[in-house]
Amino acid sequence: MKSEIDMTSGNLFKKMLMFSIPLALTSMLQLLYNAADLIVCGSFGSSHSVAAISGTGSLINLIINLFMGLSVGANVLIARSFGVKDKEKAQRIMYTSLIFSVVFGILVGAFGAIFSKYFLEWMKTPEDVIDLSTDYLRIYFYGLPFLMIYNFGAAILRGLGDTKRPFISLVIAGVINVLMNLLFVIAFKMDVEGVALATIISEAISALLIFIILYKNKGFLNFKFKELGFYKKEAIEIAKIGIPSGLQGVVFSLSNVLIQSSVNSLGTLVMDGNGASASLEGFIYVALNSVSQACVAFVSANYGAMKKENIKKTIIYSYIIVIIMNIIVGGLILGLQNQLIPLYIKDPNAISAAKERLMVIGITYFLCGFMDIMSSAVRGIGYSVTPMIITLIGACGLRIVWIYTLFQIPQMHNLFWLAGSYPISWLITTLAYIVVFTILFRRINFIEDEKVQLS
Secondary structure (H helix, E strand, O other): OOOOOOOOOOOHHHHHHHHHHHHHHHHHHHHHHHHHHHHHHHHHOOOOHHHHHHOOHHHHHHHHHHHHHHHHHHHHHHHHHHHHOOHHHHHHHHHHHHHHHHHHHHHHHHHHHHHHHHHHHHOOOOHHHHHHHHHHHHHHHHOHHHHHHHHHHHHHHHOOOOOHHHHHHHHHHHHHHHHHHHHHHHHOOOHHHHHHHHHHHHHHHHHHHHHHHHHHOOOOOOOOHHHOOOOHHHHHHHHHHHHHHHHHHHHHHHHHHHHHHHHHOOOHHHHHHHHHHHHHHHHHHHHHHHHHHHHHHHHHHHHHOOOHHHHHHHHHHHHHHHHHHHHHHHHHHHHOHHHHHHHHOOOHHHHHHHHHHHHHHHHHHHHHHHHHHHHHHHHHOOOOHHHHHHHHHHHHHHHHHHHHOHHHOHHHOOHHHHHOHHHHHHHHHHHHHHHHHHHHHHHOOOOOOOOOOOO
């Protein structure tokens, strides 16, 4: 019970920090799975194993964003139920979410394992790395059900304001992941197959731990096998929020897949540098994204409790925390880039490419944080389709136009200008979100008997 946070009263700024920091650390540990893969393979694996793994990054992120988006439905509804203290509804949401996570994880995992090589061929993955990339991606898909269970279970706990116990689960799984990486690659000479296997084993452990937490929880929610069931009404409510959110993650990632295809066209060394930079940037992103996840939980809880002023405070505090985190995490990574990048890659040309991209993205990442905050705020007040449309038109559409116009100009056909599409799309999309949220927020009548209207 001490792990749960009352998100509707008290010092919201302090509580948002208490929520965001463990979540940021949790997400960073998840990133360490992939970073450990790259570092171990870069040091002990075969030639271009870093490029082989990093070439799968945009596809893996697409799947993760889909799952994270779908789990938002559980997160929002649990937070609203927690805000109004409706325990029975929260229990039904929990059971339905967990069953959905298992079934969907198995289906998507099987589909991805079968079509892994076709995806990579579509992305124009170079011939000298495509077989290694296929091996890594196929094994990764086998572990997808475990990833799904963890993400949904963690989303349920976040709906209660609990981000500490998911963090502890990832600490344990993360240590095991690194140890298995070293064992499989150095001792067993398994290369990319070894790091992929280590990743899914650690994900299985994190899924098991998150289930144990839910089973033994003594607070607002607790899992009971005799009550386990799939509840149609709650499933529909989860789908209304989760599917648009998941599709938003997918279409957002599809633009990144197109960018990865463009990176692939620049050669293997640029792929190496892009992969190293993207891995480091990921630590900045998850720090900022933890704030947007806090935002959707706090906005949802206060929307359920009909506390309008708290919603405004949540958004303002989110912006402040994002700026602070970008300065701290982004500044640390940029300041240590000469030490960090060589952990992944050794070739001077690849290192130069990594620095080029890192400079563009690292400094401007707070704009992505602003965009995610506003998307979370819109979703928290009951609108789930709207953020998907804004992201599709603003972020994704602009990047696609950028790739097929400006990037085709010979003088701009390089990694620097390709990376420049990110901050431009973040800024424009954020401005669109601010306008839309202001209009929608004014329409809401905060009265106790109002029903949540999803659209």
